[in-house]
Amino acid sequence: MIELSHVSKHFGEETAVDDITLRIAKGKFCALVGTSGCGKSTTLRMINRLIEHSAGEITLDGQLIENYDPVKLRRRIGYVIQSTGLFPHWTVARNIGLVPRLLKWSGEDVTSRVSELMNLLGLPVAEFAHKYPHQLSGGQAQRVGVARALAADPDILLMDEPFGALDPITREKLQDELAKLQARMHKTVVFVTHDMDEALKLADHLVVMRDGGIVQQGTPLALLQHPADPFVESLLGGLERGLKQAALTRIKDHMSSLGPTLPAQSRIPGDFSLRQALSMMLRDHSDRLTVVDQQDVPIGELSLRKIVKEAQLDKG
C-alpha cells in the first residue's frame, strides 16, 4: 500500500507538486492523469525517491520511505518509462536480468526468470534473448522494458507514460496485455498518462491532476458520472462522456430477463460493454438485442429505452 499525505515538492521558487494526499490500496491500479507539467511524473518519481519530496509524508506499507535505503527501495519497485531506458550495450536478456543480478540471485535463477518473463511478454527467447535494443521495434523494446521492471517480482510497479511513444495499434495491444497481466499478478500499479482513454481502460482508481494539485479522484465510473468541474469534464471527453461511461458498463448488469415477446434478431454476448451494444443497435437499426452467453444461448434481452432510463437514474 502506498500513502501520500500532504506531499509537496518545490524546485527553488517553483512548486511542482502542491499538497497532495493519495492512498493507493495494495493490488490496485491507480492512474495519474493530467496535461503535461501538472506534476504527475514528479509525483511518481517521489515514490521511488528519484526525487525527494519537500514536505509531507510518503509511506510504503506503513513505513516512511525516508527509512528505506533508496537503492534497496528502488530494487523493490518496478519502473517503466516512455523512452524504455534500456541499456543499448546490453542484450535483451541481460537488460531483463538486471535487478535480479543486483539482488545477487544465482546465475540459473536469473536465467530461468528471464526466460519466464520473456515468454510472459510474448518475446520468444530463441529469437530475442541475444538481440540488442536498437534491433527491436518500439513495441518490442517496451515489452522488454516491462519485463525488466517485473524481473525481481516487485509488489509495486511505477509506469511513466509507458506507451506514449508507440503507434495506436501497438499501444492498444500492449494496454490489453497489461490489463491481462494485472488481472493475474495484482501488482500495486501507479500509472502516469495524459491519455484519458488509456486511464479509463486500465485504472481502478483515477486521479486527475492540474497545476501540481489533485482536482478529483475516484473510480473511473464515479468520475464519469460526477466530474467535479469543467476541466475534468473536458478531460473526460465532454459530449463523448456518455459513450465512455457506456464502455465501462457491462451488458449483463443492465439486461432484463427474456420476456414473452419474440427475441430480437441481433445477438450480443453478455460480457460486452454497453457501448458495443449501442453500436450494434445503430448498425442493425434495432432498439432491442438478445443477450447470449459464451455458448450462444440466449440469457436475456437489452432494450434501448431501458439503457437510457438507467443511465438517467445513475446520474440522479
Next chain:
Amino acid sequence: MSLIDALPTPKLSRQAWQPNVVVLSLGVVMLGIVWLFSTVHVAPNRIVPGTSYSLWQAIGWPGALLVTLLISAMCFLALVPTRTNYRAILVLVLVVLLLMPFGLMVAGHWLMDPDHPQARLGIGPAYWALLFILLLCLVELRLKLGVNRLTTTLLLSAVGIVWWLCATWWLENLALIQEFRARDQQFWRAVWQHIRLVSIAVGVSIVLGLILAMLMRRYAKLQKAAFATLNFLQTIPSLALFGLLLAPLAWLAANVPFLAQAGVSGIGTTPALIALIGYSLLPIVRNTYIALDEVSIETLDAAKAMGMRSYQRFWQVRFPLALPVLLEGVRITAVQAIGLTAVAALIGAGGLGTFIFQGLGQAAMDMVLLGALPILLLALLVDSGLGALAEALRPGGRS
C-alpha cells in the same frame, strides 16, 4: 512494429547508376601523373642528384602499358559503379599496390650498372603520388562497400608484408634500403625509442585525462580553467615548448640532486615527455569529458531507478557507453603524439626524428625518408588499430 518500420526501404538497385566521380577523377589523375612525371631516379652515390626516368624508361613499354591498362580499367568500372564493380576496382587497386615493388625491381634490373655497387635507385614523385592516390581510392571504396576497418587493416597488412619481403630480398639497390642497411641497429633502436616515448606520453595522458575529466564533471568551475589552460598549451608551437622547458628543467636537475638521479635534465627524455603529455592532454580530456557527458540521461535515470549504486552506474553503464568516443580521443592523441615525437629528437630524446634532422643536415633525402616513412606507417597502424577497436566496442556491435 511501428508504421515507419513497415514502410518499404527504397532499393538502391532501382536507381539509375551515376558514375563514381571520385574514383573516376582519381584514376584520370593517376594516368596523367604516371605519364608526365618521373617514376625513379638513379644516382651514382648518396649525395649527388641522379638522373630521372619516366615510366616507360623504367619498366619498358610492356610494363607501362600494363599499368595504363590497369588504371584505365578502374576508370571504366567506376563509370557503372555496381557493387560487383566496386569489388573489382578494389581488387585492381590491391593488384597495382602489390605490383609496385616489383616495378622497382624491374627498374633496378634495367637501369642499374652492376659494376657500380655504390649507385642507388631513388623513388620519384610519380611513384609516391601513385601510392598516395591508390590509398585515397581505398578510402573511397571502403566507404562505398561498407568494409569495416579491421578488414581494411588486414588487407593493407597483407600488401605491407609483400612490400617488406620484396624490400628485404630483392631491392638492395634502393636508396632507402641502403640507408637502412648502413644503420639498421640504430634504426631499430630509434623505432623502439619512438614507440616508448609515445606509449608513455599517451599512457600517462590517459590516466591524467580520465582523472581530470571526472574532476571537471564534478566541479564546474574547474572545467573552464582546465580547458582554457589546455587550449593555450595546444597553441604553443612544439619546438618553442621544448625550448621553454629546457631552462627550468636544467635548473631543477642542477639544484635538486634527487631529480637529477631520477633522470631529469634540460634535454633528453624528460622535457620531451612533459611536452608530449601537455599536448596529449587536451584531446584526451576533451573527448573523455564529452563522451561521459553524452551518455543519455534517460538511460542513466533508468539505471538509477533500477537500484544501481553510483559506482555501478558509472562502471556498468556510463563508462562502457562512453568508451567508443573516449577511444576516439586516444586515437587522435596517439597519432598526434607519434608526429610530435619526431620533433623531440631535436632536444636529444631520440626516436625516428633523429634520422629526419640528420638527413636534413646532410642533404640526404633518403635518410629523411628513413625517418619519415616509419613515422607515417606507425601513425597509420595506430590509427586503424584503435579505430577498429572503437568500432568493435560500439554498443551492440553497431557500426
